[in-house]
Amino acid sequence: MASPEKIKHLRELKQKALAGGGEKRVQQQHDKGKLTARERLELLLDEGSFHELGMLVQHRSRDFGLDKQKFLGDGVVTGYGRIEGRLVYLFSQDFTVL
Numbered sequence: 001m002a003s004p005e006k007i008k009h010l011r012e013l014k015q016k017a018l019a020g021g022g023e024k025r026v027q028q029q030h031d032k033g034k035l036t037a038r039e040r041l042e043l044l045l046d047e048g049s050f051h052e053l054g055m056l057v058q059h060r061s062r063d064f065g066l067d068k069q070k071f072l073g074d075g076v077v078t079g080y081g082r083i084e085g086r087l088v089y090l091f092s093q094d095f096t097v098l
Contacts, residue, residue, distance in 0.1 A: 017055045017072035021096030029096055037077040037092035044090075045081035052079040071097040 001009070020026060020036060029036055035043070041050055059066060059074050075098045078091040 013056055013072060020073075020094050021071070025096040034095070036096055037094040041077060041079075041081070041090065041092050045083060045088075046085065049081040050079055051081065052077065054078050073097070 018038070020038075026036055054073065054076075056072050057074055058070050058072065061067070073094060075094050076091050077094055078089075080087065080089045082088065
């Protein structure tokens, strides 16, 4: 795979990860009056300070049929940012994929 194709593939993976469990599951969260993991972090952190880590990580478990279910980020949004100017590291469970 040539470099432009790799970059395109990486961008597609990132978009897929940002979508979480997809529009339907995001809407289900909103219908319950709940926010998504990234929406919760956005409200907690200083504007524009979040840096996500491990967005493309996937589990390797074969138990309980999990080998058939793979989600980018493995159901957790992790990273670091600032709250009132202070550096924090944090995570948020992504219930759109769990």
